[in-house]
Amino acid sequence: MIHWKERVIDSDLMLDAYRGYATTSPSYHLLASLDAARSYLERRGREEVERIIRISEIFRDQLKRIKGLRIMDHEMLERWRDHISGVDLTKTQLVLTNFDITGFHLDAMLQANYRVVPEKADYNSVLFLTTFQLEEDSVEPTVHAIEDSLKDKHSTNRKNLLFPPLRCDSPKIEPYLVRRMPKRLVSRRVPLDLAQDLVSAENIVSYPPGVPILIKGFLIRREDIEYLREVKRAGGIIIARDMLLREVEVLRPP
Numbered sequence: 001m002i003h004w005k006e007r008v009i010d011s012d013l014m015l016d017a018y019r020g021y022a023t024t025s026p027s028y029h030l031l032a033s034l035d036a037a038r039s040y041l042e043r044r045g046r047e048e049v050e051r052i053i054r055i056s057e058i059f060r061d062q063l064k065r066i067k068g069l070r071i072m073d074h075e076m077l078e079r080w081r082d083h084i085s086g087v088d089l090t091k092t093q094l095v096l097t098n099f100d101i102t103g104f105h106l107d108a109m110l111q112a113n114y115r116v117v118p119e120k121a122d123y124n125s126v127l128f129l130t131t132f133q134l135e136e137d138s139v140e141p142t143v144h145a146i147e148d149s150l151k152d153k154h155s156t157n158r159k160n161l162l163f164p165p166l167r168c169d170s171p172k173i174e175p176y177l178v179r180r181m182p183k184r185l186v187s188r189r190v191p192l193d194l195a196q197d198l199v200s201a202e203n204i205v206s207y208p209p210g211v212p213i214l215i216k217g218f219l220i221r222r223e224d225i226e227y228l229r230e231v232k233r234a235g236g237i238i239i240a241r242d243m244l245l246r247e248v249e250v251l252r253p254p
Contacts (some may be wrong), residue, residue, distance in 0.1 A: 001034050048132055053089045055139060056130040060092055062143045068098035068154045069146075072125070091119070092128045094146070100155040104235035106146075114145035120208045123162050123231055127208075164206070164213060165227055171217035172199045173251070178216040181251075189247040192228070195220045198250040204240040206231050214240075214248065 004014055041048070060071055070076070072093035077084055096103055107121035119129035128142070178201060181187070187201035197219060204214040206228065213224050232238050232245050241249055 049090075052130045052132060052134070055134060055136050056090050056092055058136060059128070059130065059139045059142065062139055063092070063094070063146070065143075066147050066150060069150065070095035070098065090130045092130070094126045094128070096124050096126065097161060098155065099150055099153045101150065101153045102234045106149055108235065109149045110145055113149070114141070116142050116145045122206075122208045123234060123236060162227065162230055164211060165221065165223040167215070167218065169219065171215070172219055173217045175216040175218075178251070186252055187249050188252055189242075190250055192225055192245055192248050195248045195250055196222050196225060200248065201251050202241055202249040204228060204238065204248065207237045207239055210239075220248070220250070 002014070002018065004011075060073075063069060063071060072095060074087065076095075077087070094103075096106065102123050103121035103126045104123065106126050107118050110116040110118060110126075118126045120127040181201075190198065200214040200216055200218055200220050202214065203212040203216055205212050213228055214220055228238060228245060238245055241247075
């Protein structure tokens with residue numbers, strides 16, 4: 001199901017692009033499901049969205065009883081206000097920087113011990129999504145599961161804080177040029193430990209949030225390698241040609 005704004009994207013162009021990629025063998029189970037969902041939202045959409053937003057607000061309010069737990073809210077996002085168009089009120093992101101536990105570990109504990117399934121987890125946070133299937137009575141068991149999992153994990157001096165390394169440098173070669181190069185002629189694979197100060201020939205992404213850590217055409221820095229290794233060690237998902245991070249694709253010297 002594709003949504004677009006006609007004042008931003010030309011509909012004829014959109015449909016031409018769609019026809020170029022659409023399968024000639026659609027899934028009628030999927031189409032029927034989409035039709036049912038669309039019909040339901042047309043009849044009860046506003047009512048249901050208001051309901052799940054209310055459940056989300058109750059959830060966030062109940063989480064305040066957990067000492068040290070921070071929640072991504074308008075106040076926390078104030079410094080980036082000029083760059084944010086809005087906040088999804090059905091989502092609740094827990095910030096774990098005051099606890100000696102990663103988001104990956106908390107996610108695994110909640111699923112294994114309480115059958116609570118977060119939407120996503122990264123190194124320092126866990127994201128919850130309130131869906132149409134949930135009722136208000138699901139809030140208390142979820143909060144209890146989080147509270148119990150974080151018990152004895154509080155730390156005011158967490159040693160394993162890790163944040164994605166910031167990039168302020170310029171590419172050594174423009175990424176669009178790297179994409180056009182014949183890889184077998186201009187790139188080679190090297191062990192990740194030996195890739196420092198070489199130019200990346202691939203994008204390597206830590207998911208979530210899905211932001212590239214290594215970018216085609218940019219220099220590979222020591223902090224990039226350390227971040228990727230630690231995220232991988234902690235149980236995070238790395239999207240790369242070599243998913244085990246043994247090797248990385250780099251440009252050959254000119």
